[in-house]
Amino acid sequence: VGAAKFLAGVVSNIPAEDLTVIGNTGDDALIHGLHVSPDLDIVTYSLAGLVGEMGWGFKSDTTHALTQMKEYGGPAWFTLGDRDLGTHLTRTAWLGQGLTLSMVTDRIRIALGVETRIIPMSDDAVSTKLTTVDGIQRDFQEYFVKFGHTEEIREVKFEGAAQASAAPGVLEAIRRAARIIICPSNPILSIEPILSVPGIRECLAGRRDDVFAVSPIIEGAALKGPADRLLPLRGAAVSAAGVAGLYQDVCRNFVIDSLDRHLAAEVAGLDMNPIVADTIMSTPDLAHKLAATVLETESGMPVS
Amino acid sequence: VGAAKFLAGVVSNIPAEDLTVIGNTGDDALIHGLHVSPDLDIVTYSLAGLVGEMGWGFKSDTTHALTQMKEYGGPAWFTLGDRDLGTHLTRTAWLGQGLTLSMVTDRIRIALGVETRIIPMSDDAVSTKLTTVDGIQRDFQEYFVKFGHTEEIREVKFEGAAQASAAPGVLEAIRRAARIIICPSNPILSIEPILSVPGIRECLAGRRDDVFAVSPIIEGAALKGPADRLLPLRGAAVSAAGVAGLYQDVCRNFVIDSLDRHLAAEVAGLDMNPIVADTIMSTPDLAHKLAATVLETESGMPVS
Numbered sequence: 001v002g003a004a005k006f007l008a009g010v011v012s013n014i015p016a017e018d019l020t021v022i023g024n025t026g027d028d029a030l031i032h033g034l035h036v037s038p039d040l041d042i043v044t045y046s047l048a049g050l051v052g053e054m055g056w057g058f059k060s061d062t063t064h065a066l067t068q069m070k071e072y073g074g075p076a077w078f079t080l081g082d083r084d085l086g087t088h089l090t091r092t093a094w095l096g097q098g099l100t101l102s103m104v105t106d107r108i109r110i111a112l113g114v115e116t117r118i119i120p121m122s123d124d125a126v127s128t129k130l131t132t133v134d135g136i137q138r139d140f141q142e143y144f145v146k147f148g149h150t151e152e153i154r155e156v157k158f159e160g161a162a163q164a165s166a167a168p169g170v171l172e173a174i175r176r177a178a179r180i181i182i183c184p185s186n187p188i189l190s191i192e193p194i195l196s197v198p199g200i201r202e203c204l205a206g207r208r209d210d211v212f213a214v215s216p217i218i219e220g221a222a223l224k225g226p227a228d229r230l231l232p233l234r235g236a237a238v239s240a241a242g243v244a245g246l247y248q249d250v251c252r253n254f255v256i257d258s259l260d261r262h263l264a265a266e267v268a269g270l271d272m273n274p275i276v277a278d279t280i281m282s283t284p285d286l287a288h289k290l291a292a293t294v295l296e297t298e299s300g301m302p303v304s
Numbered sequence: 305v306g307a308a309k310f311l312a313g314v315v316s317n318i319p320a321e322d323l324t325v326i327g328n329t330g331d332d333a334l335i336h337g338l339h340v341s342p343d344l345d346i347v348t349y350s351l352a353g354l355v356g357e358m359g360w361g362f363k364s365d366t367t368h369a370l371t372q373m374k375e376y377g378g379p380a381w382f383t384l385g386d387r388d389l390g391t392h393l394t395r396t397a398w399l400g401q402g403l404t405l406s407m408v409t410d411r412i413r414i415a416l417g418v419e420t421r422i423i424p425m426s427d428d429a430v431s432t433k434l435t436t437v438d439g440i441q442r443d444f445q446e447y448f449v450k451f452g453h454t455e456e457i458r459e460v461k462f463e464g465a466a467q468a469s470a471a472p473g474v475l476e477a478i479r480r481a482a483r484i485i486i487c488p489s490n491p492i493l494s495i496e497p498i499l500s501v502p503g504i505r506e507c508l509a510g511r512r513d514d515v516f517a518v519s520p521i522i523e524g525a526a527l528k529g530p531a532d533r534l535l536p537l538r539g540a541a542v543s544a545a546g547v548a549g550l551y552q553d554v555c556r557n558f559v560i561d562s563l564d565r566h567l568a569a570e571v572a573g574l575d576m577n578p579i580v581a582d583t584i585m586s587t588p589d590l591a592h593k594l595a596a597t598v599l600e601t602e603s604g605m606p607v608s
Binding site for chain 2: 030032033034035061062064065066067068069071072073074075080082083084085086087089090092093094096097107108111112
């Protein structure tokens with residue numbers, strides 16, 4: 001959701017077709033037979049101006065299917081809007097016909113009038129799996145939605161990542177971009193799956209000077225979601241500087257919130273350029289301004 | 305659809321819980337990832353008083369998911385109402401959890417307030433497959449819905465039938481019933497799949513005197529669907545008497561329409577008891593009257 005808000009800010013600064021989005025598919029799931037790609041959908045619907053009030057799904061969508069599932073006492077923990085189901089049904093049907101996920105994703109964004117290219121990190125299945133401190137294995141959606149990301153986690157891994165390849169266009173986009181931005185997303189659950197696909201991390205490291213990241217952690221806490229609770233799993237401090245450390249090899253320029261300006265020196269100590277900005281995107285205008293800062297700051301030049 | 309109308313007529317004559325329905329699953333399909341059981345759903349929705357105006361789906365259902373599929377240019381040939389999707393999603397989810405199709409079917413009809421027990425012919429997959437005269441293999445729903453059952457067919461078979469078992473309760477219901485009725489349905493596509501499950505045909509034959517069937521063919525034509533065009537595949541004449549011949553081993557009492565009363569002697573020649581009645585169920589009252597005739601006529605006693 002943070003990434004989608006930020007991306008909307010980006011395309012309010014530059015032509016939408018000048019942006020390419022590489023999306024996480026580690027939280028893709030087979031929900032009651034349907035292939036659901038939550039991150040790709042949130043980004044697509046947001047850039048189409050169709051995203052729901054909660055930051056996901058279509059705005060003004062109905063939930064007649066879900067209501068019927070509840071009437072049966074069926075497993076209705078995953079919210080499926082009716083119009084949203086049209087996306088999942090189409091994706092599942094096209095994948096069943098042999099199309100790749102990137103072909104499906106491209107068709108969907110074009111049909112919704114999105115001029116920004118959206119590419120899944122991989123056309124191969126990579127599944128984020130979590131293990132609770134009690135040793136229970138959870139699929140991402142079980143952990144995140146069914147159990148409301150309240151369980152304490154001792155391990156996060158990306159099943160299938162080692163055997164996966166970057167989707168067509170991913171490495172080319174990174175190599176050719178004027179600037180690469182790591183959005184303010186969960187470093188472990190949203191960004192690391194992308195970096196776990198062989199070739200992507202190395203490719204980004206090769207563009208380190210042109211890579212900018214925005215911290216999703218402000219004053220030691222995530223605005224939303226469990227990012228803060230998961231950072232210790234990677235040996236990182238629960239702070240913007242902790243996130244910076246996770247990106248040190250791939251990112252030269254790191255945006256921290258104004259409330260965290262005291263961390264600038266710590267970030268600089270990682271051979272990273274600290275950029276101080278207002279990162280809480282509570283309005284589209286604030287997202288526009290944050291994106292402008294990230295798009296316009298010269299690499300290596302601190303802003304405060 | 306003919307069967308569902310007739311069954312509504314039955315439960316307008318006798319307590320709903322005194323009826324057990326054994327349903328065809330040969331036209332079950334995986335539609336875009338979802339397990340759809342069209343025949344079971346039509347019967348369930350009809351007995352719940354919730355069936356749509358077309359004779360299938362929920363009445364007053366919306367189609368937001370389908371509209372979205374069409375916006376994508378997705379394969380939207382199979383009509384999926386939003387509330388109806390709730391049924392398919394729940395069924396797919398429960399089957400995925402390891403429930404049998406008969407357990408799922410029972411839960412759904414109970415949740416919809418249906419007091420009549422509805423049992424699929426088998427919990428094992430039996431798939432009706434058709435081959436066109438041009439040698440193209442078709443799944444049932446492709447043939448019936450996608451191509452509007454207009455293609456000329458040279459072969460109909462029931463894949464998996466030989467290895468299937470009757471679902472729990474099917475044979476017991478046939479053995480214990482006071483009377484068994486073969487509904488006015490397509491003899492090749494709706495009734496034969498049920499008879500193809502090992503044990504069912506033999507069990508019915510053992511109750512032959514108490515078996516009644518209603519011809520779906522009137523004046524040499526099906527009211528709806530391709531039954532008339534398929535009868536020659538089984539060497540049957542395209543007439544009510546042709547259908548009677550297909551049921552000769554399992555059925556003693558055969559209902560033909562008043563318009564076909566001249567066929568009574570031909571039916572009697574098959575060692576079957578012809579019953580002449582008005583079989584066109586254009587109103588619920590006519591379905592009630594037809595069902596009353598089938599429920600009340602003594603075996604072996606012709607009515608005209």
